[in-house]
Amino acid sequence: MRSVNGEEEPPPSVLGSWVQLYILEIVVLVVLVALFVGIGRYYQ
Amino acid sequence: MTAIDWGVLVGTILAIVFYGIWASRRTNTVEAYLRGSGQFGWMTIGLSVMATQASAITFLSTPGKAFEDGMGFIQFYLGLPLATIVVSAVFIPMFYRLEVYTAYEYLEKRFDLRMRLIGAAIFLVSRGIATGFTIYAPAIILSSILGWSLNLLIVVIGTLVIVYTVSGGTTAVSYTQKQQMIVIMLGMILAAGTLVWALPSGVDVDSATAVAGALGRMQFINFELDFQERYNLWSGLIGGFFLQLSYFGTDQSQVQRYIAGRSLVAGRLGLLFNGFVKIPMQAFILYVGILLFVFHIFVRGPVFFDDVRWSQVDEGRRTEIEEAFDEAFVVRKSAALAYVQARKQRQDVGFFAERLQVAQGEVQRVREQAKALISSSGVADNDGDYIFVQFVLSTLPRGLVGLLIAVILSAAMSSTASELNALGTTTMVDVFKRLGWVGGSEARMLLVSKGLTAFWGVAAIAFAAFASLFDNLIEVVNLLGSIFYGPVLGIFIVAFFLKRVKGRSVFVGTLIGQLMVFVLLGMGQLSYLWFNVAGCLVVVMVAWSVERVLPQPVMSSEAG
Numbered sequence: 001m002r003s004v005n006g007e008e009e010p011p012p013s014v015l016g017s018w019v020q021l022y023i024l025e026i027v028v029l030v031v032l033v034a035l036f037v038g039i040g041r042y043y044q
Numbered sequence: 045m046t047a048i049d050w051g052v053l054v055g056t057i058l059a060i061v062f063y064g065i066w067a068s069r070r071t072n073t074v075e076a077y078l079r080g081s082g083q084f085g086w087m088t089i090g091l092s093v094m095a096t097q098a099s100a101i102t103f104l105s106t107p108g109k110a111f112e113d114g115m116g117f118i119q120f121y122l123g124l125p126l127a128t129i130v131v132s133a134v135f136i137p138m139f140y141r142l143e144v145y146t147a148y149e150y151l152e153k154r155f156d157l158r159m160r161l162i163g164a165a166i167f168l169v170s171r172g173i174a175t176g177f178t179i180y181a182p183a184i185i186l187s188s189i190l191g192w193s194l195n196l197l198i199v200v201i202g203t204l205v206i207v208y209t210v211s212g213g214t215t216a217v218s219y220t221q222k223q224q225m226i227v228i229m230l231g232m233i234l235a236a237g238t239l240v241w242a243l244p245s246g247v248d249v250d251s252a253t254a255v256a257g258a259l260g261r262m263q264f265i266n267f268e269l270d271f272q273e274r275y276n277l278w279s280g281l282i283g284g285f286f287l288q289l290s291y292f293g294t295d296q297s298q299v300q301r302y303i304a305g306r307s308l309v310a311g312r313l314g315l316l317f318n319g320f321v322k323i324p325m326q327a328f329i330l331y332v333g334i335l336l337f338v339f340h341i342f343v344r345g346p347v348f349f350d351d352v353r354w355s356q357v358d359e360g361r362r363t364e365i366e367e368a369f370d371e372a373f374v375v376r377k378s379a380a381l382a383y384v385q386a387r388k389q390r391q392d393v394g395f396f397a398e399r400l401q402v403a404q405g406e407v408q409r410v411r412e413q414a415k416a417l418i419s420s421s422g423v424a425d426n427d428g429d430y431i432f433v434q435f436v437l438s439t440l441p442r443g444l445v446g447l448l449i450a451v452i453l454s455a456a457m458s459s460t461a462s463e464l465n466a467l468g469t470t471t472m473v474d475v476f477k478r479l480g481w482v483g484g485s486e487a488r489m490l491l492v493s494k495g496l497t498a499f500w501g502v503a504a505i506a507f508a509a510f511a512s513l514f515d516n517l518i519e520v521v522n523l524l525g526s527i528f529y530g531p532v533l534g535i536f537i538v539a540f541f542l543k544r545v546k547g548r549s550v551f552v553g554t555l556i557g558q559l560m561v562f563v564l565l566g567m568g569q570l571s572y573l574w575f576n577v578a579g580c581l582v583v584v585m586v587a588w589s590v591e592r593v594l595p596q597p598v599m600s601s602e603a604g
Contacts, residue, residue, distance in 0.1 A: 022133065025129055029125045029126070040115075040264050
């Protein structure tokens with residue numbers, strides 16, 4: 001992704017690349033849904 | 045409310061207002077006023093985005109929703125992380141690259157002035173009305189519960205917001221929202237802690253959750269694909285994705301938050317941060333409602349949670365219902381205790397769960413009778429928004445009551461501030477400045493920007509005061525958002541992804557897409573989340589088709 005001045009602008013190195021961050025966000029979403037399903041089954 | 049509560053309430057609210065004025069005291073250019081001079085880090089942006097979305101009604105209604113229907117409302121937010129990814133990857137870099145003040149400015153650069161004005165007009169109308177409601181909704185509830193004057197409360201909330209929003213613009217809004225989110229989360233955590241502490245001995249969090257589960261309130265996810273069902277996995281993931289994409293990507297009250305970042309990275313990270321924490325935060329607020337539900341299984345609550353409306357119905361009939369509720373409450377409490385005991389002793393809980401469900405059915409039946417009685421007197425019978433605030437006033441210790449009222453007011457003020465800030469900016473940048481209605485020195489432009497923000501503040505107060513004439517305003521506002529969000533998102537999707545489509549085609553697409561949403565609305569067969577999908581897709585498909593069918597003009601004055 002390019003910034004205003006046209007240079008590559010990655011997130012802080014500790015967070016990896018933008019694509020890795022997006023994948024992490026999707027993984028967190030999937031884990032949360034799985035957790036919700038699990039809690040629902042445990043307490044039904 | 046005691047003197048300590050008043051001290052905490054007034055101290056918290058005034059501290060935030062004065063901090064906002066102090067933090068933005070050096071705002072003396074139009075750029076700084078409308079865009080915050082690009083000074084905010086990702087955390088400030090993340091909290092600001094979150095505070096803008098979380099209005100007072102979020103904290104009043106959400107626990108009430110869980111109390112009545114369980115955790116299923118969480119599905120409404122499932123599309124949000126996916127939407128923040130798309131906005132972060134596509135929308136924000138484009139807004140930063142073009143250095144726009146508003147999202148609609150981009151539409152002129154990509155299409156033409158007509159599309160920019162359409163985008164701005166839709167935002168000003170729908171958000172202008174919604175801002176009045178952002179003030180009115182908590183004011184009507186607090187005035188009813190606390191016995192304060194409704195109009196006085198509306199004027200106080202509105203004036204406090206106007207003072208720091210007009211004074212410091214985007215800088216004041218973003219800095220105060222950081223403080224407001226801290227107050228809000230602290231208050232909600234303390235409320236949850238009090239609820240756990242107030243459960244009877246022998247009923248811990250696990251047992252309380254099991255009781256809620258036995259009564260069907262711990263079902264988060266519904267996999268069934270039903271287009272009329274308001275919340276299920278699919279409406280949340282697909283409909284919610286489109287709704288949140290439109291909200292975060294095209295609603296100026298949100299766009300203005302993340303374009304104020306000190307860099308593109310800060311803007312993108314701030315929004316992604318919201319994608320990570322929003323669902324856990326909403327799940328926590330819903331769980332407060334679950335704890336509240338279980339708390340009232342062991343501690344008798346009101347049969348109807350709005351005392352004022354309940355006290356206005358026929359006294360004889362009211363007493364009958366109260367007595368029936370007393371009996372049903374005792375039976376349910378004993379069934380719940382037996383269920384908890386059996387579960388702890390690892391017995392087969394099937395029988396106890398069934399007994400508890402029958403007892404809950406009886407309590408529900410009595411509550412329905414109460415609601416029918418309220419309804420028969422010609423007023424709305426929904427008391428869900430009053431459940432949490434009733435608990436705050438009746439159960440929380442001194443000091444915490446003041447803090448929780450401050451939480452509700454902070455939430456109202458944080459959303460309203462973003463909305464006024466965005467309405468003022470859009471009116472200034474997309475209408476007054478673009479159409480040449482205002483010019484001159486920097487000081488004059490700044491003054492006009494402040495004047496327009498103040499105008500929208502006064503308009504919001506006026507609308508909030510006028511809103512009491514409508515019974516079901518919340519439905520009007522929800523509907524209004526869903527009617528327009530889809531087509532507006534469609535315009536932006538075409539702008540970003542269909543580079544060959546020009547202004548005239550997207551204009552036709554917008555008209556037909558909007559018409560389609562009205563038709564769907566009239567048919568009444570679809571849950572409102574799906575309007576966002578339908579409106580967006582129709583605009584994209586029609587714009588693409590029209591561009592292919594219409595002859596290309598020899599000379600085009602359209603941009604981009």
